[in-house]
Amino acid sequence: MGSNLPVIAITVGEPAGIGPEISLLAAWELRAQVRPILIGDAAYLAMLAHDLDKNIRLMGISQQALRHNGLPGCGKDQITVIDCPLAAHVQAGQLDPRNGRAVLTTLDVAIEAIQRGWCDAMVTAPLQKSTINDAGVAFTGHTEYLAQQTNTPQVVMMLACEASKHLPQPLRVALATTHLPLREVPDAIKFDDLLRTLQIIHNDLQEKFGIAKPKIFVTGLNPHAGENGYLGREEIEVINPAIQHARSFGMDVHGSFPADTLFQQKYLKDADCVLAMYHDQGLSVLKHASFGLGVNITLGLPLIRTSVDHGTALDLAKLGTGLADASSMKVAIRIAAEMVARQNASRNQAANHN
The missing domain is CATH 3.40.718.10 (Isopropylmalate Dehydrogenase)
Structure with missing residues (x-):
């Protein structure tokens, strides 16, 4: 060998x-x-x-x-x-x-x-x-x-699957929160933690995945990404400010997007990673798409x-x-x-x- x-x-x-x-x-x-x-x-x-x-x-x-x-x-x-x-x-x-x-x-x-x-x-x-x-x-x-x-001090769970006949390109989904009861998720989404999560994803996509300028899409927490505050204010008060701050550091981060429409090929083809707010929001989609070939990767x-x-x-x-x-x-x-x-x-x- x-x-x-x-x-x-x-x-x-x-x-x-x-x-x-x-x-x-x-x-x-x-x-x-x-x-x-x-x-x-x-x-x-x-x-x-x-x-x-x-x-x-x-x-x-x-x-x-x-x-x-x-x-x-x-x-x-x-x-x-x-x-x-x-x-x-x-x-x-x-x-x-x-x-x-x-x-x-x-x-x-x-x-x-x-x-x-x-x-x-x-x-x-x-x-x-x-x-x-x-x-x-x-x-x-x-x-x-x-x-x-x-x-x-902080790690990020990301699941990924390789390109296949079902997927024209690799799909990567990271999580802002992991194994929490659903009722605890909103309180766990904090500005500083979210910003560090984006930094970890950005750095590891560069160093460990060889992506020079990684593009990260971020979901909202609420239906329709809060619909301008009518369906929740986490996007306005925490998620979108963290995204803007990350962009000010030179990271190519976009969102927040409604999770029910983001996971389509016409959007995913432009993303190197999607950051979902909680476990089932992102992983249900990936596990359906991966057909048993998904991989769990710990970033950070x-x-x-x-x-x-x-x-x-x-x-x-x-x-x-x-x-x-x-x-x-x-x-x-x-x-x-x-x-x-x-x-x-x-x-x-x-x-x-x-």
Whole structure:
């Protein structure tokens, strides 16, 4: 395997769900394009690999050996697994809180691997928040945990999908608020936060997506974007002023637009990203358009992180191996690799100018 391949840490997620299966399948299929490093229980992954495809070859390494010697070399038809042992036997489809802390450890190991320069980016398979909370650890989600562990004051959730026969160009939708009850959304939309969100989107589209002058469209919060205050004043008092302020900084930001009409090709063809005000306003559209090929990307972190756009699918896992679709995981890995290449090119260009 060529040494110039991007090294991608892949956390396999909730062991009772489809995460380990789709991680194995995607890593094995893409091993000529990236060097995948699986992070999970090595023994369980070896057993699962044998059931999925007897050609899959894994090489386990302990966390202690990794920290002492760094990432070992690996043959082109072998995948390295950083071992994060589970506390309890896995029964597909059945959650077990005893394994919650081990799932969380995979995230810590991936962060460390990037910070130490062993890996270039991380891709996360879905996990079950309740299992980690039931294990006694307060946990609200990947995005929030990664921000906390990297001391990042604000991050932005963005989902994206590649161009396809259904979509003539990539679609990217970022969120001003994420996992909040709907009644709390208006109070959570604040001028300073919205301005920082736009800055994060602008910067990451430049550095990690290679878009020199990103164009960002912003939805309103209310129907018809408030209709000049008759259907709500958040647009007048918060959203539109933040947009104008962002434009004064040189960002190409437009809006606010009514969300029910913005998501049409005649408008989207001019946008590099749409910033929606809340979760279902933007993601319902993207998940319908992406046909299971969407990718979750966390913007604003000091590292590259992508993920699938679906959950643990416990019911599917319970039916047995070989049924899960790894398409979203494969796209997540490819997009992470592309982001690594663009970020490296951007940094090299900046270094050459200094």
